[in-house]
Amino acid sequence: MTKTTYREALREGLREALAGDDRVVLLGEDVGAYGGSFAVSLGLLEQFGPDRVVDTPLSESAFVGAAIGAAMGGIRPIVEIMTVNFSLLALDQIVNNAATYLHMSGGQIHVPVVIRMTTGAGRQLAAQHSHSFEGIYAHIPGLRVVAPATLEDARGMLATALADPDPVVIFEHAALLPMAGDLADDAGAVDLDRAAVRREGTDVTLVSYGARLHTCLEAAEALAADGVSAEVVDLRTLRPLDLPTILASVARTHRAVVVDEAWRTGGIGAEVAAAICEHTFWDLDAPVARVATLEVPIPYAIHLEAAALPQAADVVAAARAVVA
Amino acid sequence: MTKTTYREALREGLREALAGDDRVVLLGEDVGAYGGSFAVSLGLLEQFGPDRVVDTPLSESAFVGAAIGAAMGGIRPIVEIMTVNFSLLALDQIVNNAATYLHMSGGQIHVPVVIRMTTGAGRQLAAQHSHSFEGIYAHIPGLRVVAPATLEDARGMLATALADPDPVVIFEHAALLPMAGDLADDAGAVDLDRAAVRREGTDVTLVSYGARLHTCLEAAEALAADGVSAEVVDLRTLRPLDLPTILASVARTHRAVVVDEAWRTGGIGAEVAAAICEHTFWDLDAPVARVATLEVPIPYAIHLEAAALPQAADVVAAARAVVA
Amino acid sequence: MDERWSWYRQMVRIRRFEERCVELYSATKIRGFLHLYIGEEAVAAGVMSRLRPDDAVVATYRDHGHAIAKGVSMRAVMAEMFGKVDGCSRGRGGSMHLFDVAHGLYGGNAIVGGGLPIAAGLAWADRRLGRDRVTACFFGEGAVAEGEFHETLNLASLWKLPVLFCCENNLYAMGTEIAHEQADLDLTVKASGYALPAWSVDGMDVEAVAAATERALASIRAGGGPVFLELKTFRFRAHSMYDPDRYRTSAEIEHWKERDPLLVLEERLRADAAAGDDVDARFAEVAAEVDAEVDDAVAFADAAELEPVEELTRWVHADDSSVPRQEVVR
Amino acid sequence: MDERWSWYRQMVRIRRFEERCVELYSATKIRGFLHLYIGEEAVAAGVMSRLRPDDAVVATYRDHGHAIAKGVSMRAVMAEMFGKVDGCSRGRGGSMHLFDVAHGLYGGNAIVGGGLPIAAGLAWADRRLGRDRVTACFFGEGAVAEGEFHETLNLASLWKLPVLFCCENNLYAMGTEIAHEQADLDLTVKASGYALPAWSVDGMDVEAVAAATERALASIRAGGGPVFLELKTFRFRAHSMYDPDRYRTSAEIEHWKERDPLLVLEERLRADAAAGDDVDARFAEVAAEVDAEVDDAVAFADAAELEPVEELTRWVHADDSSVPRQEVVR
Ligand SMILES: Cc1ncc(C[n+]2csc(CCOP(=O)(O)OP(=O)(O)O)c2C)c(N)n1
Numbered sequence A, B: 001m002t003k004t005t006y007r008e009a010l011r012e013g014l015r016e017a018l019a020g021d022d023r024v025v026l027l028g029e030d031v032g033a034y035g036g037s038f039a040v041s042l043g044l045l046e047q048f049g050p051d052r053v054v055d056t057p058l059s060e061s062a063f064v065g066a067a068i069g070a071a072m073g074g075i076r077p078i079v080e081i082m083t084v085n086f087s088l089l090a091l092d093q094i095v096n097n098a099a100t101y102l103h104m105s106g107g108q109i110h111v112p113v114v115i116r117m118t119t120g121a122g123r124q125l126a127a128q129h130s131h132s133f134e135g136i137y138a139h140i141p142g143l144r145v146v147a148p149a150t151l152e153d154a155r156g157m158l159a160t161a162l163a164d165p166d167p168v169v170i171f172e173h174a175a176l177l178p179m180a181g182d183l184a185d186d187a188g189a190v191d192l193d194r195a196a197v198r199r200e201g202t203d204v205t206l207v208s209y210g211a212r213l214h215t216c217l218e219a220a221e222a223l224a225a226d227g228v229s230a231e232v233v234d235l236r237t238l239r240p241l242d243l244p245t246i247l248a249s250v251a252r253t254h255r256a257v258v259v260d261e262a263w264r265t266g267g268i269g270a271e272v273a274a275a276i277c278e279h280t281f282w283d284l285d286a287p288v289a290r291v292a293t294l295e296v297p298i299p300y301a302i303h304l305e306a307a308a309l310p311q312a313a314d315v316v317a318a319a320r321a322v323v324a
Numbered sequence C, D: 001m002d003e004r005w006s007w008y009r010q011m012v013r014i015r016r017f018e019e020r021c022v023e024l025y026s027a028t029k030i031r032g033f034l035h036l037y038i039g040e041e042a043v044a045a046g047v048m049s050r051l052r053p054d055d056a057v058v059a060t061y062r063d064h065g066h067a068i069a070k071g072v073s074m075r076a077v078m079a080e081m082f083g084k085v086d087g088c089s090r091g092r093g094g095s096m097h098l099f100d101v102a103h104g105l106y107g108g109n110a111i112v113g114g115g116l117p118i119a120a121g122l123a124w125a126d127r128r129l130g131r132d133r134v135t136a137c138f139f140g141e142g143a144v145a146e147g148e149f150h151e152t153l154n155l156a157s158l159w160k161l162p163v164l165f166c167c168e169n170n171l172y173a174m175g176t177e178i179a180h181e182q183a184d185l186d187l188t189v190k191a192s193g194y195a196l197p198a199w200s201v202d203g204m205d206v207e208a209v210a211a212a213t214e215r216a217l218a219s220i221r222a223g224g225g226p227v228f229l230e231l232k233t234f235r236f237r238a239h240s241m242y243d244p245d246r247y248r249t250s251a252e253i254e255h256w257k258e259r260d261p262l263l264v265l266e267e268r269l270r271a272d273a274a275a276g277d278d279v280d281a282r283f284a285e286v287a288a289e290v291d292a293e294v295d296d297a298v299a300f301a302d303a304a305e306l307e308p309v310e311e312l313t314r315w316v317h318a319d320d321s322s323v324p325r326q327e328v329v330r
């Protein structure tokens, strides 16, 4: 076991990927000389040189598109977009090209690109730097979308994503970067197929991912003190959803609260809630509740930002209402 | 009553808007000399001149952004994006600027822009021209999102959208353009707040919008022949959802099938299904069913395209399963 | 000049193929959007005649000429437009999305400007993998206004990527004339702002196109980075089969037809002819051979099968993906 | 030269204000991203000195200087960064999103390049409404690589919009030096490709900035369409408070500090002085006055109230919208 952080775990994942396969390159704005806008790639330029760790101009559409084209051409690009907010500028390339070429070409064109970006709020960065647009990506066939919430996943998802023959989008939560903990010395690739039960419980299932997993774990602790036993499911993979794991948990607890940091309407929480109702309707003892971000652009002021985001107390309240 | 088409109804809405207010301008690619890529704006350049009906360069981000800025500056732009597929290129401007400025500026900046675009499949235009991304827009606070499915709404939604103090996105379904029928001679502005019950029924509620409303009406006819009485709700407004109308219907029928042309996972159908379950759980006699587009990039070949899209037979089957 | 005849045949192949497409569209054998290249054949024929078979091409929705000139069989292209499984994209792409990686065709892209970053990426991969290959990227003058043009030319020039940017300037983007699209009508000025060689070429003269391409490729292959060619041309037909072409005068079209690339070349072939050569007979011979090829392609496409509906969900993900395939039956 | 003193005061105001911000950031009174303008003051001070009060400004996340020079009170800016309701954006925007429409400030935009289309739109509305107004749009040299730059300059030039494009070239986009960002380092070459006047200006010399602005505004107000100014400058501090500034040498920074815009102007003011003038005393006087203004702004921001949480869902839609306001309590 080694003490590490989510940031360092991401970095070690990148380091291993670059060291393990010459075809792997890391590109994006400021991944090199700056060390990554969130210091994730610090030191990699020095270790692997400017041909492998490539600073791009401020041109999200072109450099993400170029990464897609390069993947078509046989190398294995990891492209970083600083935050999901800016990724809207590259969305055409991701949706209309990366996600469609294989199907549209009748199986001729493979696009094994990995697209990393940070998401999420909680650092007072206001309305153009704080949103959670993962749901947009999770809507698109052809993409695989994952979100590490733990050190193991921060360390291991990249390797699996690189081994995937199709485009994979990885959402790293900016607020988790300093999260510290122990990581096994031999930590490495993890599967991308399964959701994980992070805490077992019997009365209600809390379904979440990313930073809000930890909100749920905190809520579960508070609920336990109250005699409510909450099971906590970490989605891990946002597309395709691992329904069997989710449904199995709800089939046991008969109640579910879906928690995410996107806006409620049409967020990932909507899909998870709809799918649970669809498949376990007769097992449910209460309607599935959703806890999401208030439907406002995230504001700068700390008290307003906190009020906009889903907090453990909100999860506790929703869970209590569901088990009542 | 006058015989008209959805296309002509849209055009008359535009004509009235341009004639009624000097501040109104129509801009977009080929809205002028070409007559609109789908001939919607045919003749308007001739009538109103190139200062009011403005051909733009192929620059979705800039001309949509300019329309947003112009709305901030006090004119009333109607900006056309040829199809929702291309709108991804302008999404940053719509989400990060149009939808946030009012809130982020503390109420100082109003953005009364109207953004029109076609959506939908059914014309063998393949994977880069056929998708239904309205769910992406319906996820964004600050936007109002509407979708006319009838001649009345095609004629009247624009006027209401222009009167709205906030950004409004209008989705016109390309496959409906030739739809013909009668329209009242005094047809004009319609509200944007309410969903509409397009057919009354008692056994199951079919919820839809846009072209798929007509699929549902066809399905309801088939179901009636079978003794199943289906109520058909046209969402009309995709954001904010008119939950009272939807829920009232489901409270009566106790069963619902949500039908839309987006991919199932995370589409608008997910939100509608989740909301129905949330609010009418104890009234439901069966889980809410969803009929959506198969999760593939829409292919060119007609038999594959048809197989990918939700058809009346699929709705009938889903409704039968729900009432069983 | 044997090559003149080979260019001529190539251009006739594209022309006759597309003329047949028009008929087949009216007969509803071909559907969706159909964008004709008629009038612009010298561009594809000229550029492709200087590319190597393994060089890569990224095209647009107006891609029949590029596919055929790059060596994709007429059968595969026609079957694609018929929506058949023997089409070059298995009938999934149609006219706008011809793919044939075996012939270096990395697809027609139907998002204006959408292919440019892809071309840069292919070229970047080639360089990293030490493959001596050039990627030719075709797009219209309308695409020059899109942000992708700007971002990609800058990136390609910065990184000195082996890309040949081929701007087919046919003066119109759908119904929008270039003067309403570009602040500066000289596109080479704009391209030069990215610190790369940019030349304007008569796109109605296949030999001029080939010569410029040859010069550009030499510079690119020598490591000089990307080159931008403006190929001045004109489409004789409407933008697509949907377009009533209200925005151009017939005088303008007729004027350009005087410089029909086939006529230009026919004149030279006549001038080349030795006394006694029956050039007209050779023209007729080419036409007959090409017509036979087109007939064969149509027959092939007609007879070809549709992709089974069960296959519809194949290749959303790769066959070896762990993502389960969806069932088609909803 | 009275104006020299007024420029000087303006620049000192920006400098001292920001120096205080650094302290307040360390004291966690200010949070989020904080991008300092220190070193670049001559640009905002020079441009704004030639704009009319009702001209419009679109800025970036690095917007304190623009706000202050455009006439927004220090109180309102400081309270904004404290997240208070008396801030110019009610504490919702913070440092990156200063809005004050009464002073013509249409916001700091934190999407690189995101403000350019907005500026074009404002200018278009002005022209359509017959308002004699110019919109000055500020952005960095990094933004020049974005598609929005290209699309907007083309559009603005085509439509001859009254926009003054002010590119603050400080040689770095975060940690990326311009040579890794731009294929051609001369940004005026690129801008000229849009058929508009483009000049390079010494951005450390407030008088040069003001003179170029004056010339540009005359051309714009005369209907000549947009003008592009490259303002060569340098930021003395890191990109933001998060940035350890690993990518620049201290030698480079020191070299530029020799051309500190305040020093440049102080020298001229000394040279202007008549015998017996105590220039140093006047400098000290300005500093004292400005410090008092900054103190007052801090005190004001400290004492100001937070926006009530109940207001959080206000202005998602306009107050007169029929869209119901959400309740804050979840
Ligand atoms: C991003 C985008 N915007 C708009 C369209 C619709 N459209 C298709 S072709 C075209 C004109 C393109 O003109 P140009 O680039 O000059 O190519 P040409 O068709 O003349 O060969 C337009 C507007 C599109 N396909 N993609």
Ligand SMILES: Cc1ncc(C[n+]2csc(CCOP(=O)(O)OP(=O)(O)O)c2C)c(N)n1
Binding pocket: A029, A058, A060, A082, A086, A089, D062, D110, D111, D112, D113, D139, D140, D141, D142, D143, D144, D168, D170, D172, D173, D174, D239
């Ligand atoms: C679209 C987008 N991409 C990336 C970022 C992150 N980012 C913020 S400022 C910046 C550098 C911008 O450099 P430049 O335009 O030169 O302005 P400067 O900061 O030097 O004033 C970057 C990369 C962003 N905010 N928006």
Ligand SMILES: [Mg+2]
Binding pocket: C140, C141, C142, C168, C169, C170, C171, C172, C173, C174
């Ligand atoms: Mg063209």
Ligand SMILES: [Mg+2]
Binding pocket: D140, D141, D142, D168, D169, D170, D171, D172, D173, D174
């Ligand atoms: Mg800079």
